Amino acid sequence: MALSDFYATHASYRTRLVLNPRDSKSAVIGAATAALDLIKNVEVKAIIGPQTSMQANFVINLGNESHVPIISFSATSPSLTSLRSPYFLRATQNDSFQVHAISSIVQAFGWREAVPIYIDNEFGEGIIPYLTNALQSINIRVPYQSVIPSSTTDDQITL
Template sequence: MLTLTLAALYLIKKKEVAAILGPGNSMQAPFIINLGNQSQVPIISFSATSPILDSLRSPYFIRAAHDDSAQVQSISAILKSFRWREAVPIYVENEFGEGILPYLVDAFQENNVRIKYRSAISLHSSNDQIENELLKLMTMPTRVLSCTCYLI
């Protein structure tokens, strides 16, 4: 990340960058948005979709994609169409993974889908910890899993 930062700063200062296309994902966004604010360079993102980014309120951040909250209605509609009444959200245990949960809960409630359990997996989980969580999920009667992932 340091190399990327130095390269971005060099380009902004020496090459008079007009705009930055990025970040590649929601987790990188706060840093890149801050860089855009400090350098007064617009950041145009096609892939930072977490609703948590709305709270950053930057005049230099332009999201060119729907945020993740727009997807929950579709997920909920699929569950409704198959008459599935229970689901387990699986998500990354951080502000980005957890940021979609309120929207997911609301959409599920509108379609009478109950969240039986929430499976939060840390970015720092070992393979054994992930395997244990998956084993726990396999023993549950709920068979509908809604996975929210972010690439790192």
């Protein structure tokens, strides 16, 4: 629903929503810079975004420090949700909700063992305990986990 449609339907509403879009260029620094500009210079009451968990991790800290709610529709890492982040609102389910689907796929193939492969950062490892528990709960053995260093390039990853 467009803002104009909303206010046309609710003409008596006195509070007006003003959007101040910023483009982070899909970068963590870009998201932090945009959030800081919105907080300090525009004095926004809330920030909708950021798009990724990496961006959200930094922007959440800015929101907590300035008491500005950060609302994300796409940051999914379970590690972002914390009692220490009272100004972060996740408007989507976190990654841990995917583990039952993943474990069901492993079970459907009849595999008795699975090795999770993940990137070595807090977001890559955030889902691993949930995935391991879900796999083990249906008697799928997890003999080890394979970690890919975060500095690895696509060219360095081979099968």
